[in-house]
Amino acid sequence: PACPLQTCDPTPGANGCDISTSCISLTGAVNVGAGEHLCACRHGFRADSTDPKDTSVQVRLPWAGQEGRVFVKPGIACNQLCDAFQLGKDGCTEVVEEPMC
Template sequence: MKVFTITAISSLLTLTAALSPPYEPVCETCVYTPNENKCDITTSCTYVWGHDDPHTPGPYYCACRHGYRATGYEANNMEVQWRLPWYGTPSGDPSQEGRVFVKPGVECNTLCDDWYLGKDGCKAVQEKKWCM
């Protein structure tokens, strides 16, 4: 009976996980005014234009210097850092796709792998499309 119960619970948990929507970590924004800006000194509170949702204002995120990512965290930690599908011109030419954004207070002093590739660099940091 114990084995049946454990198997049933395990199956139920697997089914629940399979039917749950994928987890989308929050994209923490920053406030651009100096007295309220909580971005680390190694980042800058940056307005992300090109935001498609007309019901919300364009977000401000703490942006790392080009080619850098969060220090002290794994590159794939989406709770702390992310990239965006941020194109530079109305014609769709990519511009800031390689830039890494972090939650306020996080330091950006770690060079990305392939940092020298411009928009194609920092691919180890995951993209959060839902934050655009």
């Protein structure tokens, strides 16, 4: 399966990510495409005003050390606190984990 999210451009000022996110390289993710970047919410947060199961807007990835982090499509704000933000790798499980991006 392909990643449901659009990638971001890591060039400062051109990435399209909301100010509440960062355009980061997915070099540590499982099954990642070389050079891909996604907008990442800060730990413990997910997309605003969005169904957490909507994979067209946000996903989690099987990435050691980043399992609880939520990735969103460019332009989406991440200010909604996750239900289990304090649990680290088990946090934000209300957001669907995709096998690859």
